[in-house]
Amino acid sequence: MDTEAVQGREYRPRVIDGALQRALRTAGAVVIEGARASGKTMTALHAAGSHVFLDDDEMGLLASVAPKSLLDGPSPRLLDEWTNAPVLWNLVRRSVDASPATGRFILTGSAVPADEVTRHTGAGRFLRLRQRTMSWWEKLDEPSGAVSLASLFAGEKPAADLGAGIELEAIVGNLLRPGFPAMTELAPDDAADLLRGYIDDVTRADIRRIADIRHEPAVLQQLIASLARAVASPVSHRTLASDMRSIAPTIDAETVGRYVGLLERLFVIESQQAWAPKLRSRATVRVSSKMHLVDPALAAVALRAGPERLMGDLQTLGFLFESAVVHDLTVLASGLRGEVKHYQDSYGNEIDAVVTLPDGRWGAVEVKLGGAQLPKGIESLARAVAQIETESEQEPSFRLVVTGTGPILVADDGTVTAPLSALAP
Template sequence: MTALHAAESYVFVDDPDARQVLDVAPRSLLDGRAPRLLDEWQTAPELWNLVRRAVDASGEPGRFILTGSAVPPDDVTRHTGAGRFLRLRQRTMSWWEKVEGSGGHVSISGLFDGDRPAADLAAAPGLESVIDNLLRPGFPAMAVLPRELAADRLRAYVEDVAHVDIRRIATVRHDPRVMGQLVVALARSVAADVTFTTLASDVRVAAPTIGAETISEYVGLLERLFVVEAQQPWTPALRSRARVRTSPKLHLVDPALAAAVLGAGSERLQDDLETLGVLFESAVVHDLSVFASALGGEVRHYRDSNGKEVDAVVTLPDGRWGAVEVKLGGTKATARAASLRAAIDQIDTDAVGDPAFRLVVTGTGPTLVMDDGTVTAPLSALAP
């Protein structure tokens, strides 16, 4: 739908009529006013090379928009796209976008430029507000639905992925229940250093003999379908002899999706602050990823063998970086700021530079700049 707003003409490649044309005259699908949208192009990967040749033959920029709900299985067909294609991952909406009246007065790009927010003690949200916003899906059509109905839609989405979408892109020998159980296991472990062995043990209720290698393959399929996103590690040079951990953290595409498959509604989350804290950290990483992508950056995490860690490291192409800690309760911000400083002390800043900012994101805290320069703000205050 986003691409349709930008396109002057379009074709749905998975439409039966388009499939017939594809068999006899595939180049004709490229005919139309520019920009021309080819939706679900990955169902016909040969279109990639046809588009590439059309781009080479014309000096006109921005001729095509290719959109898809899955990554094609074979990158060989796409290796000649360098210099011709720009890739954009579309994530679900951030809190700044989906929550009406969100403050949005702490800009991530502004923090990189040296801006620091004014103190706002009234910005501290209540716990009920945090839970309500977390359970509000970032999928536009679901954001306005009652929470229970939205959760039902999200669980139905996972069922469709397990029964239909996975089998469109790969041969899966296990029952769809196994894939559904894997999504639940991933939801339980979002924002954690979970191993495929641990995930396999969580899924063995539905598949007693499943192994870590198969789980790894299935997680890869869920990544290709944009259900799972990996938060890769940040591996800077260190001052100490500590070793940097290199395993990624795994997140579901939307924190409300994780809550839905766990059956975690408002009342349960109020009574289970540990689960709420994990889901909240995933929500922060999600929003930082949205904001970082607008700057051409990405969000990683840092953890070393000395037990020092940074929940999120926002890195930009020019080498600048910001360190972010996450804590649900606003009263813990001072302790998290100290933890952040201790982790940064391990990093060789002569090699990577000092962080452009240190930020503690809370659920229920105010917006402040601490005496040591660390910014603390609620997630509801963050903006691009």
């Protein structure tokens, strides 16, 4: 469908497009879930044959009196923000059951419904896709795309490019450029204003739409700031509660855990699960998850970290950069049906990102902000991979060190190095 004719904006291709087409060929209905403003409507509309917007008052009224009529239209039929009319779930399910045709409906939503039993009735009929904010490859005006994730899994090595890295100022600029499609072209100050408004809307309205909250928005904003401070690191609910007691003296870990769960339902935060392979040594695998905000630029705004602060605080910049790499790998891996986890063992070995595919292939990724840290990154990655029992897990398809300022190279041991700005699907 012509998105410019419907929404007034030309569609910008996304990594999820291929996955959506595969899903429509496979299932009767596809559900696209993700944070508000991440581009779900545009992605779905681009693939749709007809549409209805359930956040429109007139359509909401129609949903209350004649919901079946909303299913009528050329396929795929987009039911945008279907959670505003939950009755549509079972109506779509029954319609899919009544026909062998695939690709009949696309449903989009910005929050996971509380009624998990209702959602599970879609088993075998619905496929779910996660829409994330734009990766650097998607949002930058001229991404090089010199290092393809799919090619790395195929065993291909990129051509060397000693000048592929970008300057630190450009890295900061790219980090602070939001991946929310409507914000990518805004001036930095304007984008920051909108991101502050985004956090305000989440804590004042969105989270209260799905649950009863007794704390004020300022407490939830403090939680988001605390999560931003701990981004790309394991953090407990107890630690978060302690960090929040300056503004909420009696808050406990259980309450914080509930609020974290609500933010996950809104897709504002996403956990990076631990990878637990068999090991050669007696080390034990750490199983704590790492938390990431939906977009690194949102984390920076939550921390009140603008360009000047980040240029002068390389530690904070490093954590945000690691989160950006994990975010982008997650987006790129989704096109391969892959996931991104992390590895840490009791001997102190770590792999910042482990990209796993359904067929058992995996790749190990270390993140280093500066190109000067490449030797250390290559060494630590080799040490961590050596702990893995490769008879059960296979040898890694690739070892990759992602930097900000470094070159594209293939080290003597086969490790690939590349800047984040060069990564592509």
